[in-house]
Amino acid sequence: MNTIKNKIQYHLKTANIAEQFIYINIAVFIVTLLFRVFSQLMNWDENLFMNWFSLPSNLTSFISQPWTLVSYGFLHADFLHILFNSILLFYIGNLFLDFFSKRDFIIYYISGIVVGGIVYLLSYSYFPFLNGSHSTLV
Numbered sequence: 531m532n533t534i535k536n537k538i539q540y541h542l543k544t545a546n547i548a549e550q551f552i553y554i555n556i557a558v559f560i561v562t563l564l565f566r567v568f569s570q571l572m573n574w575d576e577n578l579f580m581n582w583f584s585l586p587s588n589l590t591s592f593i594s595q596p597w598t599l600v601s602y603g604f605l606h607a608d609f610l611h612i613l614f615n616s617i618l619l620f621y622i623g624n625l626f627l628d629f630f631s632k633r634d635f636i637i638y639y640i641s642g643i644v645v646g647g648i649v650y651l652l653s654y655s656y657f658p659f660l661n662g663s664h665s666t667l668v
Contacts, residue, residue: 547632548623551639552616558604559612580605585647587654603643 542553562579569576585602586592592599606612626635 546624546627547635548619548627551623552619555604555606555612555616555619559606562605585650587650589651592651599644599647600640602647603640 542550545553565579566576568574569578575581582595583598583601584605585598586595606615623635626638630638
């Protein structure tokens with residue numbers, strides 16, 4: 531048991547920034563799943579966590595939840611969503627890191643989340659087929 535813990539700690543310490551973002555996404559996904567299970571056991575709204583951190587689809591709701599412009603980028607709807615995002619982030623992230631620095635990766639990753647959120651917020655009123663969809667699905 532102790533060796534498993536040591537291996538995990540070793541991988542966390544030696545991981546590059548792309549892998550660290552994958553670990554963060556997986557941790558947030560696990561917390562989301564645990565919150566859903568706990569919510570069902572306590573008979574609470576199981577989407578409370580997702581509704582609190584996912585990007586709302588209209589600007590009036592966004593004004594009361596500005597943190598969602600970044601937090602939605604770490605939420606995933608289901609296992610396949612996080613699986614394919616993690617695979618893509620691993621390969622594309624490592625390719626990016628071959629040519630650019632860790633700092634550049636962080637800047638592009640976070641700015642990609644923010645720009646994607648802004649495009650989603652602005653396009654919601656112009657494209658009616660997006661009505662009612664969560665930002666984690668877009």
